[in-house]
Amino acid sequence: MAKHKTPLLDQLESGPWPSFVSDIKQEVAHRYANPKGVDFQIPAECPDDLLGVLELSYVEGETHWKHGGIVGVFGYGGGVIGRYCDQPEKFPGVAHFHTVRLNQPSGMYYKTDFLRQLCDLWELRGSGLTNMHGATGDIVLLGTSTPQLEEIFWEVTHNMNNDLGGSGSNLRTPACCLGESRCEYACYDSQEMCFNLTNEYQDELHRPAFPYKFKFKFDGCSLGCVAAIARSDMSFIGTWRDEIRVDQKTVAAYVGGEIAPNAGAYAGRDWGKFDIQKEVVERCPSQCIRYEGGKLEINNKECVRCMHCICVMPRALKIGNDRGCSILVGAKAPILDGPQMGSLAIPFIKVDDDYAGVKEFIEATWDWWMEEGKNRERIGETLKRLGFAKLLEVTGTKADPRHVKEPRHNPYIFWKEEEVEGGWQREISDYRSRHQK
Amino acid sequence: MAIVEYKSNKFEVDEDGFLLKFEDWNPEWVEYVKESEGIATISESHQKVIDFLQDYYKKNGIAPMVRILSKVTGYKLKEIYELFPSGPGKGACKMAGLPKPTGCV
Numbered sequence: 388m389a390k391h392k393t394p395l396l397d398q399l400e401s402g403p404w405p406s407f408v409s410d411i412k413q414e415v416a417h418r419y420a421n422p423k424g425v426d427f428q429i430p431a432e433c434p435d436d437l438l439g440v441l442e443l444s445y446v447e448g449e450t451h452w453k454h455g456g457i458v459g460v461f462g463y464g465g466g467v468i469g470r471y472c473d474q475p476e477k478f479p480g481v482a483h484f485h486t487v488r489l490n491q492p493s494g495m496y497y498k499t500d501f502l503r504q505l506c507d508l509w510e511l512r513g514s515g516l517t518n519m520h521g522a523t524g525d526i527v528l529l530g531t532s533t534p535q536l537e538e539i540f541w542e543v544t545h546n547m548n549n550d551l552g553g554s555g556s557n558l559r560t561p562a563c564c565l566g567e568s569r570c571e572y573a574c575y576d577s578q579e580m581c582f583n584l585t586n587e588y589q590d591e592l593h594r595p596a597f598p599y600k601f602k603f604k605f606d607g608c609s610l611g612c613v614a615a616i617a618r619s620d621m622s623f624i625g626t627w628r629d630e631i632r633v634d635q636k637t638v639a640a641y642v643g644g645e646i647a648p649n650a651g652a653y654a655g656r657d658w659g660k661f662d663i664q665k666e667v668v669e670r671c672p673s674q675c676i677r678y679e680g681g682k683l684e685i686n687n688k689e690c691v692r693c694m695h696c697i698c699v700m701p702r703a704l705k706i707g708n709d710r711g712c713s714i715l716v717g718a719k720a721p722i723l724d725g726p727q728m729g730s731l732a733i734p735f736i737k738v739d740d741d742y743a744g745v746k747e748f749i750e751a752t753w754d755w756w757m758e759e760g761k762n763r764e765r766i767g768e769t770l771k772r773l774g775f776a777k778l779l780e781v782t783g784t785k786a787d788p789r790h791v792k793e794p795r796h797n798p799y800i801f802w803k804e805e806e807v808e809g810g811w812q813r814e815i816s817d818y819r820s821r822h823q824k
Numbered sequence: 825m826a827i828v829e830y831k832s833n834k835f836e837v838d839e840d841g842f843l844l845k846f847e848d849w850n851p852e853w854v855e856y857v858k859e860s861e862g863i864a865t866i867s868e869s870h871q872k873v874i875d876f877l878q879d880y881y882k883k884n885g886i887a888p889m890v891r892i893l894s895k896v897t898g899y900k901l902k903e904i905y906e907l908f909p910s911g912p913g914k915g916a917c918k919m920a921g922l923p924k925p926t927g928c929v
Contacts, residue, residue, distance in 0.1 A: 455926050457840045457914050461862045464911030465929065471839050483839075555913075555929045556890070594911060596890050596901050600928065762889050763927065 389415055390432060391439035395446065411438055414515045425511055429483070429532045433514040436480030437530065440472055451478075458485055458533050460540040463593040466551030467536055483532035484514070487539060488525040488552035490585065493578035494565040495520065504547055512539050522618070523602065524562030525552035550589075556763075557595040561585050563605035564612035571701065572694065573607030574625030574710040575738035581605045583742060584749075597753075598760030598769075608706070609694050615715075615729070620766050621749065622715040622729040625738075627707030630687045631696070637703035638663075638683045648699050667696050711737045714748060716778060717767030727767040732778060734789045748782050755781040830856040840914075842924040846881065849921030857919050862909040870907055870919075873897055877920040887913075887922050 389412070399408045411434050418431045430436070440451050456469025468486040475482035489505075505526070509515060514530030521527045531539065543549045552560035561584060564570070566577035584603060585592070591601075604615035607625045615622035640646050641661060647654060648661045663683070668676045675689035676696060683703075685696070697704045714736060715729025736744050752766070755778070760769045770778055779786055804810050825844060828835040833852050836844045841860065843849060854866055854874065863870065876897055880888045890912055894900055899907070908915030913925040 453839075455924060455929070457842065457918075457924050457929065459910055459914055461909035462905065464905075464913060468929070469840060590902075594901055594905060595913070598889060598891075757891060762886075 389438070390435050391442060393438050393442040396438060396442050408438070411516065418515060427510075428512045428535055428538070429514065429530075430480040432480040433484075433530055434480075434516055436472075436478040437484070437514065437516065440474065440478045440481055443474070443477075452484070456485065458536060460536055460551070463551060464595045465553055465555035465557055465593065468554060469533075481530065484530040485533065485536065487513075487528040487531065487536070488521065488554060488560065489528060489543065490550050490552045490560055491520055491524050491526050491562075493563050493581040493585075494568055495524075496565075496568070501547070508539065508542050508547075512542075521552075523552070523559050525560045551593070553592040555595040556597045556599050557593070557601070558588050558591040558597070559600055559602045560592070561603035561605065562613055564607050566605070566607040570607060570612075572610065572625075572697065572706060574627055574706055575607065575712055577605040577607040577613075577623070577625065580623065580738060580742060580745075584746075587742075587746065588749075591753075597757060599763045599765050601753075601756075601766065609692060610698070615718075617718050617728050619718055619729070620716065621752070622718060623712045623745070624715065625710065625712045626692050626735065627710045628735055629707040629709040631685050631690065631707060632705040633683055633685065634703050634705075635682060638700065639681060641700050641703055642681075646700075646702055650701055667699050670695055711735050712745075714745070716752065717765075717770050719765040719767040723763075724768055724771065727771075730770070730775065731789060732782070732784060734787065748784075751782040752778065828856065838924065840918075840924060842918050843921045846921050846923070849878075853921060854919050861915045861919060863907075863915075867907075869899070869903075873899065873904065873907060873912075873916050874920045877916060877922055881920070881922050887917055887925065 393408075396408045400406045400412075415435045415438065418427065418434065421427075421431065444451055451473050453471045453473045456471060458469035459465065459467045466488055468488070470484045470486065472478050472481045472484060509517065509528050512531060512535045513528050516529040518527035518529055528539070540551065543551070561581050563577040563581035564573075566575070566579075567573040568578060581603070591597070601621070602619040603621050603623070604613050604619035605623045606613050606615040609624055609626060611617075611624065615624055637646070641648060642663050644661060648666060663678050667683075668678050672693055672695070673689045673691050675686040677684045677686075697706065712735075713731060714733035716732045717727050718729040719727050733748060736748070738745070756766050756769055759773060760766065761772075764772070775790065776786065778784075779790070826837055826839075828837050831852050833850065833856075835848055835853060835856070838844060841857065843853065858864075858866060873893070876893065877887065880892075888896075890901060893904070893912055893916075897904075901912075904912050904916070908919070910918075913929075917925060
């Protein structure tokens with residue numbers, strides 16, 4: 388029997404969308420019934436008290452968690468988000484309510500064996516509540532007590548061969564789209580690269596050594612299914628540099644109405660017969676497509692690889708064969724000096740098995756930002772403060788028109804002294820010999 | 825908030841075991857905390873880190889960035905974790921009596 392009355396939360400059990408309230412109530416009932424006779428290591432009433440404290444917040448319109456919290460496991464400087472309720476007498480089950488971040492597999496593919504093992508562990512040592520997954524990608528185990536942290540960590544590493552995710556001023560848990568596992572647009576193996584770089588930079592992930600947080604995300608193409616360009620300090624976005632492969636027969640099938648455009652994504656409404664001119668040719672941002680005499684032609688030199696035509700006719704148009712990725716730097720949320728999306732730093736780099744070129748770029752960037760970045764300054768802000776040209780310089784990247792959307796319109800242009808004949812050392816007397824005061 | 829009694833001292837601490845007041849710090853605090861931070865004995869190296877954190881905090885009113893801690897003490901981050909298994913924030917700052925680290929941690 389639930390401890391708290393929750394009239395406001397109860398309203399969220401109606402409606403068609405899966406109700407988190409109903410789900411938590413189910414876990415509350417499960418823990419009180421305890422059919423497996425589990426020796427709960429934190430209070431059985433934990434999810435019940437969570438509903439209680441949440442109802443109180445609904446009534447008062449204010450959060451009831453105390454400020455901050457510093458807990459963790461030995462050897463790591465992050466991975467656990469400590470949290471304490473500010474009404475521990477009323478809600479003893481959530482007096483401690485720490486969150487444990489677990490590193491998820493790339494693309495979030497699971498076997499039930501793994502998930503069952505994880506649930507058994509979390510039922511015993513946690514609240515039984517989770518977030519699948521946190522926005523950065525981690526499996527989030529939601530609510531446990533300080534003494535359970537090392538216990539959970541021991542079981543996760545010894546019995547499940549898994550590890551914590553990142554938190555704090557460090558490399559956070561990298562994430563990727565599902566890539567080549569089930570997408571024909573993937574220009575590189577985003578899962579493999581995510582996995583490889585996560586392992587390569589374990590130290591940077593577990594022990595905060597940076598001025599602030601730093602995130603990697605890997606998109607297999609510019610559609611951005613993991614939103615790398617908006618939500619990672621360094622975004623790896625797949626692309627190609629040769630020609631889009633066109634299958635004219637299949638183009639004709641689209642035109643003839645045998646294949647639904649956009650793989651049927653707009654089937655919910657009658658948009659009329661597919662019109663290749665209107666829906667593909669005229670929508671191409673660089674106007675480099677022509678459809679004449681039943682033949683589709685693409686001027687690939689002018690193509691910006693926006694993916695639109697490929698998305699509309701996935702069975703007729705395919706990504707090129709010379710593939711790699713672009714690297715963009717600096718995306719961040721608004722705090723402190725405004726939101727940013729990633730800016731193009733490396734237009735194209737081959738994605739080889741050992742990622743040597745990519746790692747070289749990453750490490751040069753870190754060397755610079757770790758030295759020059761101010762306390763709690765995201766790299767996007769360091770770029771604004773010290774200039775994009777500095778990033779190019781420290782990473783040995785040649786400036787390229789592709790580095791800008793448009794050239795600057797103000798004339799406050801800095802020159803290096805060695806670029807200017809005669810340098811900066813001038814004598815005023817020499818000037819006065821030619822120009823009277 | 826809890827009060828910790830150790831030898832002849834009373835320390836006021838929060839849930840995470842951080843001192844509420846920097847002025848309450850004395851060497852016996854370090855003795856008291858070390859076990860919960862996975863440290864058997866306090867070596868000269870431990871002391872050097874603690875001393876620097878305290879000096880920096882008194883002078884600047886904040887804890888130093890990890891990079892500055894490494895630069896001044898000469899200990900790489902790896903060595904700092906060998907000394908303080910919970911790391912410079914939860915381990916060393918707590919023992920030095922500095923306020924609890926805040927932000928998106």
